[in-house]
Amino acid sequence: MTLTDHLSSPRLPSVGLLSEGQMRGGACVFCGSVATVDLGRHDMRCLGAVVHWFPRACRPCADGGYVDHLIAAAMSVCRELPPPPQLTDLYRRLQHEVRRRLPIAERAAAVAGQGTMSCHAHQRVVDAAIDALTDAAVDDEPSPLVLAMRCHELGRRLHDLVPYRPCGDS
Known part of the structure; x- marks a missing residue:
């Protein structure tokens, strides 16, 4: 690959x-x-x-439905704290998927036209996703609870990015 x-x-x-x-x-x-x-x-x-x-x-997962599973897992981590290896894996997969979709959202904001409501809506999604990704860069080895909260936030950002489908996804 x-x-x-x-x-x-x-x-x-x-x-x-x-x-x-x-x-x-x-x-x-x-x-x-x-x-x-x-x-x-x-x-x-x-x-x-x-x-x-x-x-x-x-x-369904091959056609992009795996994102629904990622979001559901991210939304449940604070209720049912998974073991650290599973939590770390989920966190990395969420980061990867947010990073895959972020350029599409940035392009949508650029194309929407400066100052329009559409541009602001796209830019809000972009800014929130970037904030969620950069918050993680502060601590190299967070506690499981902190990692669970970061997973939850990335899940929320990924939910906002669902409409921005990467090339190759249906």
């Missing part, structure tokens, strides 16, 4: 957090339902060796 592919495609969950069915391709890597869509070859390091992995997804 090239750097461009990595930046333009959704971030997959960490392999260590997947079920056996998700690992062997029978279940969607995002939601766990029956997988029908191949997501292509992915390489990962395991004990110093490069291992090829061929994840799969269900049709």
